[in-house]
Amino acid sequence: MSLRTLSVKAFLFLGLCQVGRRGLASAPELTEQPKKIAVVGAGIGGTAAAYFLRQEFGPAVRIDVYEAGTVGGRLATENIGGYEYESGGSVIHPLNLHMKHFVDKLGLSQRADVPSRMAIFDGKELTFEESEWFIVNVLRMLWRYGLNFLRMHLWVESILDKFMRIYQYQQFGHCFTSVERLLHAMGGDSFLTLLNNTLEETMLANGFSQAFINDIVTPITRVNYGQSVRLPGFVGAVATFYEVNYVGESGPAHSLYDIVIVATPLHQDLSDISFSGISPPISSHFPGRYHQTVATLVLGQLNVSYLGTEQKPSDFTFSDILTTDSKALAINSLSSLDPAHMPPNYRQQPASQTKVWKVFSHGPLSELQLQELFLSREQVRERRWLAYPNYRTPQRRIPPFILHDRLFYLSAIDWAASAMEMSAIAARNTALLAHHRWYSQTDKVDQEDLHTRLRGEL
Ligand SMILES: Cc1cc2nc3c(=O)[nH]c(=O)nc-3n(C[C@H](O)[C@H](O)[C@H](O)COP(=O)(O)OP(=O)(O)OC[C@H]3O[C@@H](n4cnc5c(N)ncnc54)[C@H](O)[C@@H]3O)c2cc1C
The missing domain is CATH 3.50.50.60 (FAD/NAD(P)-binding domain)
Structure with a gap:
């Protein structure tokens, strides 16, 4: 090159x-x-x-x-307070073998893991709060959604198994003239069906409950694709x-x-x-068309009461707040960001501290919306992406x-x-x-x- x-x-x-x-x-x-x-x-x-x-x-x-x-x-960082923070694509799955290869080839290293906790917000209150204890999360999930979580794990595994075939095909020099043929070679008709049915239809057909889809799956697709892209x-x-x-x-x-x-x-x-x-x-x-996703990075203090919680900001340690599909909501997700290159001994701070938050939303946040979300703002950076296709x-x-x-x-x-x-x-x-x-x-x-x-x- x-x-x-x-x-x-x-x-x-x-x-x-x-x-x-x-x-x-x-x-x-x-x-x-x-x-x-x-x-x-x-x-x-x-x-x-x-x-x-x-x-x-x-x-x-x-x-x-x-x-x-x-x-x-669509991969980019913003400099805030002397550190770079990801404003576009940032997460690589451990089984993304090409990306892993590039990381090795370029002599980069995986960023150290920072403990994170997730919560789900429905516009009024937090409807799910991840516990620090794995067993507590498992019991809560079983109580609320029966075996949906286990089923989801197995379902994703089976899709991933088929997805991984592409690496073998490419290793042997095989290629495809269309996206459809490539997907078909990986997962047969079932992959083409995934293309032509909504995730909701597919999951319902695979036995998942509507409550599980609304409460857990939709918040994940909203943070990943800004769409119910x-x-x-x-x-x-x-x-x-x-x-x-x-x-x-x-x-x-x-x-x-x-x-x-x-x-x-x-x-x-x-x-x-x-x-x-x-x-x-x-x-x-x-x-x-491509779907607009706005990433607003704010160095400031979060207004935790916006999330309908009575927790003290010093006790509020959730790093990722996903949202359910509610028309009233101005935001798709809210995450506490760690710098791309973390300084030694870096630790995530509770919400009582001034730190960098990333808000994903369909449109730019108004001054009023920013005032509602944050008690203080030292720096604000907005990045408007035409991020993903409008999938339908x-x-x-x-x-x-x-x-x-x-x-x-x-x-x-x-x-x-x-x-x-x-x-x-x-x-x-x-x-x-x-x-x-x-x-x-x-x-x-x-x-x-x-x-x-x-x-x-x-
Ligand atoms: C907010 C956001 C979050 C995301 N999160 C993730 C994530 O966590 N994990 C993940 O895997 N993916 C994520 N993605 C998706 C991922 O970033 C994209 O799929 C990927 O970066 C697309 O790369 P690309 O090279 O195919 O396209 P692009 O990155 O869009 O590259 C196209 C390039 O072509 C250039 N160009 C356009 N027109 C011309 C021209 N006429 N002449 C020359 N150059 C031109 C553009 O400037 C651009 O640099 C995210 C995307 C966004 C926006």
Whole structure:
């Protein structure tokens, strides 16, 4: 990856001239190495794609990464009181193997665990308070929701088991031309059903109670997806190349590429990339909008009485307050934040102390709402994200990974689920697709029954 081009402020644009274009399989020159590959977007998806492209195509190919805003995209921090705090994506599951690999590769380390406690707020009072004692939590859950918790654990495990198959497929070089095929290869029809039914429908069908879904599952989806979820441009290809047009530090420029990967959502309000001269034409915006999530980081003292509790602030040690689906609520969640790089001997303080809180909400918080939530505010930082697709069921048609012969769309994966690991999985899939299509290796693309066939290879 070229570090120089990473800093380029790029304005994209697309145009593809069909004249003289040849079919991929019949183009003998394509059995030679590609010379130049462009990746548009330097979020985790685009940077991971550059990494995997390097693995697939070797050191000789030039890989340029274009970024219109800030490297990192939806991963970002805010500096408050001299410490960095995450305002975008922050949590990696221990089984997110690509992300774990990047953490190791970059010599980073996992942040030390800070004990945390969760509570659930319904707009009037705290309806659930996690105890410091595991056994107390288990007994409370059993009392209120019977075996729902155990069932949830087993259900998530079985989904995770299937999800993990993708790593084996990718290890063996397999890739998929659409999000649907990728999901089907992992979990069969059951994964496609997950796409097209609401979580509530699926959970009810799997025997979960409505009370458990409302009280426990909805608050989790509200904090994770906020839901019950620049630059005018133009890339052109002449003959067998794609021409990327952009505005760099010294003005408008263009460059020719053998392969282009678009690693930013092509949706209204999010992208000014346009494609021209491509047949069949590619629309610059796919249907569907992204959902606004506002992250407000406040260094201040929480007003615990807002949460309908009579606990003294010095006794209030909940770090995460999730919320039920209540129209009256202005916030989706409220969390006490720890710095990204924790100083030695760092300990979370109770709510009586001035500390950093992160509020997620659909819209910006008004002065009045901030006054209600906080007794004092020393610093306030607001970050408005177009965070995730507005998910709905049945799921609209998911955009394809392949926009044109060697023009790929990594961010299609957002419509299955938006998370760092999903972008990394799509990055590896796209790098493999680009490689196999370039070298016409069809036996590694869209293969059926991989789970059964690869079992013998272990
Ligand atoms: C508030 C919030 C909380 C989240 N929490 C989590 C979490 O805890 N765990 C988790 O796994 N995920 C989380 N996510 C989701 C996760 O952050 C995203 O799924 C992931 O970062 C997407 O990465 P990406 O590279 O695919 O897209 P993006 O990060 O959106 O990157 C796209 C990049 O392309 C650039 N770009 C756009 N147009 C152009 C152009 N014309 N030319 C050049 N560059 C362009 C953009 O500036 C951007 O940098 C969260 C997201 C948000 C917003």
